[in-house]
Amino acid sequence: xxxxxxxxxxxxxxxxxxxxxxxNKDALYPMSMTxxxxxxxxxxxxxxxxxxxxxxxxxRYYKLEF
Numbered sequence: 765x766x767x768x769x770x771x772x773x774x775x776x777x778x779x780x781x782x783x784x785x786x787x788n789k790d791a792l793y794p795m796s797m798t799x800x801x802x803x804x805x806x807x808x809x810x811x812x813x814x815x816x817x818x819x820x821x822x823x824r825y826y827k828l829e830f
Contacts, residue, residue: 773801 773780780797787803788794795803806818 780800783804784795784797784800787800802821806820809816809818
């Protein structure tokens with residue numbers, strides 16, 4: 765069994781709040797702060813480790829076009 769990861773991001777809370785608000789502004793389904801962090805990890809993995817396939821375990825992000 766894999767233990768749960770509890771990373772302290774308290775110093776980055778203000779940035780996460782701003783980013784979560786920005787992402788949810790045009791989102792069809794609101795994302796939680798955890799989903800935003802997962803999205804950032806996926807992006808970093810694609811940028812720095814493109815040879816590793818990412819299997820997303822989060823809500824999908826859909827932008828509404830008006």
